[in-house]
Amino acid sequence: MRTVLHNMKNKLKKPKPMNPNLPPLTPLTSPWMHRLVADFELQEALVQRWQSPLNIHHLGAFQENCREYRQILDTYNFNSRIFFARKANKFKNLIPAAVDAGAGIDTASFRELEQCLELGIPADQLISTAAIKEDRLITLAVTHGVLLILDNTDELEHVMRVAAHLNKQAQIGIRISGFNFKGEKLYSRFGFDIDEVEAIIHRFCDSPEAGSQLNLRGFHFHLDGYSTAQRGAALHQTLDLIIRLNLKSQEPVFIDIGGGVLMNYLSSQQEWNIFQETLKEAVGGERMPITFGNDGLGFTLRDGEVEGSLATYPYFNEYTKESFLKEILETPDASGNTVAQRLEQEHRELRLEPGRSLLNQVGVTLARVVHRKKDSRGDHLVGLEMNMSQLKSSSADFLLDPFVSFKNPDPQAEPVAVYFTGAYCLERDVLLKRKIQLAQLPKPGDVVCFVNTAGYMMHFFETEAHLFERATNLSVEKPDGPYQPQDFNPEK
Template identity: 50%
Template structure:
């Protein structure tokens, strides 16, 4: 059997992370106090990411708003930071909306795109006059009933879907079909219409995946809808193109390409496994053939964050860049980044609990955490962690799999085999970087009655200080 080196996937690491993880005594004190794992979050990076988006809109002289997609991370401190730094929050639940109001965000700095909007949520939004993005006719019916009951009106936008791209309709379970939305709005959102308490303000879409061309077509067709509505006396003040804005996790494109090549080759009998039991991360192996690609986030990207948005804005419609169409119509552009606004804002650190060899000769390293605390819809989190041994020992490098605390055979923290500089010892630490976006909280559970990970806001003064998220929230609201 050939024994190639395990392909590396070296993450981009901001200086604050390098500085903090070099202070092992400080990190140990937090683990001792709060348990394992801990999530450490830095709000300065959050602000830097917002400024990147704000800067590209200013570069093109656009009216704009950025709304942080709160669902990507549950820490309340990000809501406070959004208020402090001057941008808004996109909310997907009643509790997320309440956090925004309790933090003092103005209603116009909040948008509601929740997939399910029940009476309690809509009543709260009406009471606080928070604009709502409407998804379907039943939502319209319920919202209008509430408005009649309390004798109020409210600003609304309409989510759209079914855009045409390369001759086919793009599927989405959300929103009003692009071919029907003009008739629906024009017939219902007028003084004589069925929903005459709605104050129409804008249009919204959020496309699955990360294709800029699809978003260019979506924005172009949304402008057509805005023009058709304008001809009927309904002016569109904003178009929100949602999120799904790529970010870049990895330092090297060649490492990313090598990993994919090695993953596919690893299925061969003469190749060493690089993932647990040669898991192909979503590729299907049938009759000696590989079908499909890994079902993972595209961790390396050359076009990401503000340049991803720029690509959309400079797409051409009728011979003119889309950003100029927005300026000509005096329409504000809005975005709702989640993952990419959280780039480099957080790390997760866990403590080694045990080492053991499994029945097939793999070195398993048990961490005091569970896989839901580092988990999203991606088949694996494809970044090399930072290994933080308590002591340097004269030892050979080793290859390990990190496993977690749930009583499941498939309880792997990472499916990928990881190379370490020395054999881990009980009490050593492992730091997973850039985990704030979706990885920490989106699927985190309390099965087995395990406590949820403590979320700590870290700030560098004379030394690093860590404040629990809830405490930070209470102190900053005083």
């Protein structure tokens, strides 16, 4: 995207008046969040008891997402399974909740797998897609018969050695990448190159010398980004690969397409568009900044022109789980057969590993206001008892308006625009890069609630720098009625 805003060199151009209004980004929310946000005393009591910040999860909302996936997949005539990508959220209580709602668990490390086994999750409900598989992880998985998704020949050899030593057959899937899409190869650092994997599979899994240490159960890929067309093409190419392989001693059944199902965080496309236009105007110097230090979040100014594109998650999009999956499954191959038809006719099982989209509407993060100040630019900074690692997007910013509960709401107060700042001794510990418009200036003890933070935002990047303790995670199960502090449960 390249937008010409104005030519900075053109001295004759009359500057527009600086517009101080801030564009809102209203988040999608759920009744359980409203009950919490509307009750200052409850939030105060929770933050007092469990400290700030505090992550709260609604297990019912999470289970509803699991069931919704199941219902969508059940409308197709092929077998399918979903596995919750547990890396998206560390909270232990989500694991039994996922399994109760019919999902398995995709684990990404030794400790994630160990914890699931300790919780008594059956091995056939677990997979390991860890990027690094150290000896103890491979040994644990092979001992329990947990499916390992393998990525390279070192792993294949390692798993064979462990299986031989334990006198067990290892359950494996092969991760592939390098799919052809519109004449180009899709790059990934993960997986075997699809153009080279056949010889490797024949050598390790289907030759007289291979022995019986490996049981090849299926194939796996996880594509970066959110393209349904790429996922459709990759599925067809994996189905073709299975046919070409024509294995004698193995019957790979599943194709696991990982995660990356888009979710929508925002209630208004119009607000989303206005926000981006306003950000570009601010970056171009045509209005007051709407981000800390006039951060362009991907937009930059060069020779008086604003260039680039927003480098954040597409917080507004019109996909649902159903429409996203439908687009993938209706992708035709060269003969006009769709992915869904081929999965059915070729008796393959589709597997998904959603993380973020299973956590939609599942979590909020509460943080206590500690101080206010005005900086030398005249901006209000509101210091919160939390740090930047406790609300961190892997993209340029988390673009949802938070809610503030005031101990003493003042209907006469003037609206005020603020930045929320965190506890790390870094200039850049500004919790949201966006300036946020509030009904009144918060006071110490007021509580800020960031909504829909469960998928990656609340603690994927959390660190203990400065020896700050990690935030407590609580769950609430109560379906309706007012909440009491005792309705919130810590990790079981």
